[in-house]
Amino acid sequence: xxxxxxxxxxxxxxxxxxxxxxxxxxxxxxxxxxxxxxxxxxxxxxxxxxxxxxxxxxxxxxxxxxxxxxxxxxxxxxxxxxxxxxxx
Numbered sequence: 001x002x003x004x005x006x007x008x009x010x011x012x013x014x015x016x017x018x019x020x021x022x023x024x025x026x027x028x029x030x031x032x033x034x035x036x037x038x039x040x041x042x043x044x045x046x047x048x049x050x051x052x053x054x055x056x057x058x059x060x061x062x063x064x065x066x067x068x069x070x071x072x073x074x075x076x077x078x079x080x081x082x083x084x085x086x087x088x
Contacts, residue, residue, distance in 0.1 A: 009085045064079060
């Protein structure tokens with residue numbers, strides 16, 4: 001398991017389009033991809049409904065967690081995507 005804290009840079013947070021972008025990128029990997037937010041809540045980064053339900057806003061931090069076969073590659077890729085901002 002690997003993890004990293006990431007600040008959300010999308011001006012609209014993780015609303016519909018950025019949530020879809022995150023899920024699309026996470027689905028490229030075999031490992032389990034989740035994130036921890038707001039006092040210990042956990043969301044599945046491969047589920048648009050789970051991401052939308054977390055209501056992550058601009059500037060908030062999440063702890064991205066990858067577990068499994070390609071976890072290192074997945075973490076690096078997803079952190080880069082989140083830091084540059086997902087399409088909204």
